[in-house]
Amino acid sequence: MNEQAFRANQIYDWLWVKSCTNFDDMSNVSKLLRVKLADKYVINAVKVDKSQFSSDRTIKSTFKLYDENIIEGVLIPAADRMTACVSSQVGCSLTCKFCATGYMDRKRNLNADEIYDQVVLIDQQAKLNYQIPLTNIVYMGMGEPLLNYANVLKSIERITSDTGLNMAAKRITVSTAGIAKMIKKLGDDQVRFNLALSLHAANDIKRNEIMPINEQNSLKALAEALKYYFSKTKNPVTFEYIVFDNFNDELQDAAELAKFCKHIPCKVNIIEYNPISFAEYQNAGVDKIEAFADYLKKQGVNTNIRRSRGKDIDAACGQLAVKQTA
Ligand code: SF4
Numbered sequence: 001m002n003e004q005a006f007r008a009n010q011i012y013d014w015l016w017v018k019s020c021t022n023f024d025d026m027s028n029v030s031k032l033l034r035v036k037l038a039d040k041y042v043i044n045a046v047k048v049d050k051s052q053f054s055s056d057r058t059i060k061s062t063f064k065l066y067d068e069n070i071i072e073g074v075l076i077p078a079a080d081r082m083t084a085c086v087s088s089q090v091g092c093s094l095t096c097k098f099c100a101t102g103y104m105d106r107k108r109n110l111n112a113d114e115i116y117d118q119v120v121l122i123d124q125q126a127k128l129n130y131q132i133p134l135t136n137i138v139y140m141g142m143g144e145p146l147l148n149y150a151n152v153l154k155s156i157e158r159i160t161s162d163t164g165l166n167m168a169a170k171r172i173t174v175s176t177a178g179i180a181k182m183i184k185k186l187g188d189d190q191v192r193f194n195l196a197l198s199l200h201a202a203n204d205i206k207r208n209e210i211m212p213i214n215e216q217n218s219l220k221a222l223a224e225a226l227k228y229y230f231s232k233t234k235n236p237v238t239f240e241y242i243v244f245d246n247f248n249d250e251l252q253d254a255a256e257l258a259k260f261c262k263h264i265p266c267k268v269n270i271i272e273y274n275p276i277s278f279a280e281y282q283n284a285g286v287d288k289i290e291a292f293a294d295y296l297k298k299q300g301v302n303t304n305i306r307r308s309r310g311k312d313i314d315a316a317c318g319q320l321a322v323k324q325t326a
Helices: 005-017 031-040 112-130 145-160 180-188 204-210 219-233 251-261 286-298
Strands: 047-053 059-064 070-077 082-085 136-139 172-176 194-198 237-242 266-271 302-306
Touching: 059 112, 070 112, 082 112, 112 145, 136 145, 145 172, 145 180, 172 180, 180 194, 180 219, 194 219, 219 237, 237 251, 251 266, 251 286, 266 286, 286 302
Parallel strands: 082 136, 136 172, 172 194, 194 237, 237 266, 266 302
Antiparallel strands: 047 059, 059 070, 070 082
């Protein structure tokens, strides 16, 4: 635009550091340039559509994108951390049987700036409601992050940049349903953030049943990809496992999981399930879950049981499905 170079830095600062959504607010930019910018460009800002507050202080928000599509993101406050759970796609092309998002079509990928904006908006909610900024980000909302690889990595680059949100990569976790080829690519790209794999069964027959993506990405292929990833990054991996009642809740299942864990340094998070109306899966009983976890621990597997948050507002794991607009 034949402007002086420092103007570009000013505008960059307004967009990425100050998260400005209107050219007219860029107060150190000349009025004339602000008008020229507004004539030529638009800022496709993400906006909070609605927020719901859980009795456990979790806040679920629907966000409206520039094209009227809606996604969901969640703020999860805990004693030692303030976590944002963000979406990476509008809907999801995978069809995990236990997940509400899996029953929606994938409409499109989110752009890197849209993922970044979700984080900024959830950070604002954390500061406004709890006076604490975000400490952690998990890519566990709607969508499969590794099927929107470039935008997810670009958003993390901005979130971790000192000219962005300046967050440590170690505070970010990307969770995948298991795309072997892309796990290898994470290794090649030597990423510094954490990787979690939604495993839920360490047996191909059972995993095929609940996660059809396993048909092209068998446990053997995933184990190979994870070993490659670890050899390149030296990052341990987290396996997420929901103990479903009468499906994968026996000690035999725990034994298969413990065996799978031997492939690379890892830990297991046992996640509480939140039944959805589309599917018949139920969470196993507390005794079964504890016996399952104890077995893993005895086998030397670092295991934690994670309670779900925001169940009363459908904000918990596997429940994101934009009910308001469906
Ligand atoms: S669990 Fe994740 S990958 Fe599977 S359908 Fe749900 S959003 Fe998609």
